[in-house]
Amino acid sequence: MSSPATIEDVARIAQVSIATVSRAIHTPEKVANSTRLKVNQAIAITGYTTNAMARSLRLGRSNMILVVAPDIGDPNFSNILVGLENEARAHGYGILIGHTQNDPQRGLEYLKFLNSNQAAGLILFTGILPFGHQSMTARLPPSVGVFEPVYNGGIPYVGVDDIEGARKAIDLLIAEGHRKIAFVGDSRTRLAYARRRQGYDAGLDAAGVPESDRIVLEGDGTIESGRLALEQLFMRDTLPSAFMCVNDQTAIGVMIGLGARGYDIPKDFSVTGFDDVPQASFMSPSLTTIRQPRTAIGKSAMALLFELLSDSEPAETEILLRPDLIVRNSVSAPSRRFQKR
């Protein structure tokens, strides 16, 4: 009585075989109406739920999807997760999460979940394939990258159209009258870097801004690195009138750095970000940025994963959602003072 009911308990009460019970649950059309009724009653009486372990064992496939991120605490992560979770649950799947903190050793621990059949599929957050050596990749279950393309593997990807997003940011700055616009990037190894940079260049090309007026700085995507990149810049003699940052964290760093030097945003300098992290709207000034439709990305990525799971056809290799420009208060027309330099 204390241990949960099994299919056999149900079968006994419904006076049918366990096979019939199983069929009544999973392929009801193969079972006579009258018996289905009996089975359902028996299920109600016993409170039976199928033992997922046994089912997965028999089927050779679990109903869990593993989601691996470098850092669960990443402000971008949670809303993606919402989308992922909703879609997974709609398919009767659960979500298993892990974060590696960029430690390959920890990546391997999660790989075990995969190898031991505990997860039927894999979602990779933020462009990482965290399992060290490439050889590991061979046995990977169906996988989808999300938020940022996965650098080192032909893994399908769902994210935002980085080029278009960057282009929207740059076009806004141009429209406000800026010509000299710095691009503050993170690691060059990130595909998102390349694409946003591409949007930056395309926008400036279209506006006829010569290469010589472009400034490219590098960081690693953190707030601190944004501030540092700014410090470096101030040792040069030419300053831009605006900063287009590869992500919001960097933009926040730039804004802090500018503030510390006594400048006013947006009066002295304009700043744009990318991602629209929750903080962006609370800063002062609030940050003009490109929004990642996070929940939609998550949902879409999980849907793609399920396609892969059933078809096993590679399907589309990239799904790009349209980013929105969120105009807030960190951009205005360039100040005369700095244009002159």
Added chain:
Amino acid sequence: MSSPATIEDVARIAQVSIATVSRAIHTPEKVANSTRLKVNQAIAITGYTTNAMARSLRLGRSNMILVVAPDIGDPNFSNILVGLENEARAHGYGILIGHTQNDPQRGLEYLKFLNSNQAAGLILFTGILPFGHQSMTARLPPSVGVFEPVYNGGIPYVGVDDIEGARKAIDLLIAEGHRKIAFVGDSRTRLAYARRRQGYDAGLDAAGVPESDRIVLEGDGTIESGRLALEQLFMRDTLPSAFMCVNDQTAIGVMIGLGARGYDIPKDFSVTGFDDVPQASFMSPSLTTIRQPRTAIGKSAMALLFELLSDSEPAETEILLRPDLIVRNSVSAPSRRFQKR
């Protein structure tokens, strides 16, 4: 070859029985050194990992912990999750997450994970027991509430000392010279509400502020409700000089409302929050608040859960971590103007 190696493959290569392989893995001291060596080699050759489904089925217990929250997107959630995950992984467990969005129907779907043996334990975030009718509670696996005490069940709880936290906030306000301090609460049904309110009252009692000078407002814990509570207040004729809010969201709402009415914080009014959400430091002015040591709470809660899992003794029913007062810029001495009223 393509399908993963089983214990039988290992046994064949090591020229022992599967029982010996199993023992070599889980109870190595029961196996001769020489054979253990052979088995380990065979494992290395085959790349064997135990099939978790089969193991859990046999053991009648999985290596997953279910974590249920009303909303995964909650800014308080992610760092708790980090603590939970780290501790779980250290024990070889994985984390399954779900969020109910306060829909009991969805709570039931997660209950199925529990009943079907997919999760050995349960972590409940933010004071909810999301499974509708109490009868469900009977069969719950070992469970621990986190961040906020669980209202409707004798479930052990790990969180912050709300009374002490509230007391720290109120003491700061008193020290700054405030006497008339409003408490802006969320739902009265929350235990955290009661406790923080208790700290509020205790602090005012100690300072000799009469009951008649206390103002208590109610919301539901959201930003919007903070703003609304403020609007209600302004229809009265007596105003406080400070607002002590039950959480940061509410405090943000109050600050927005005050800002919209043209008041300056902290010159005209002081505001304190509770939780220290990530935004708190980015607001302007930045929010003085009580920090929840989130990662530590998560870690501690998971550790308690594992104790429950092995001992099955109820152990301590509440673990309260010490909260820190985070002083930022939303508090100053009361303005003359409002004190006079």
Added chain:
DNA sequence: TCCGATGATGTAAACCTTTACATAGATCGT
């Protein structure tokens, strides 16, 4: 030299499902 104890290993059952195959009854066409 033989008995009992000890230690290492093997055999087989059990955990709970799903499903291929077998069976049996019903239905249909001629």
Added chain:
DNA sequence: ACGATCTATGTAAAGGTTTACATCATCGGA
């Protein structure tokens, strides 16, 4: 009215482990 077809159900195997129990060799003690 009879074989063929179809529908509903049952039987039993398989999926990969863990572990109680059985077996067997070894060793110490008398």
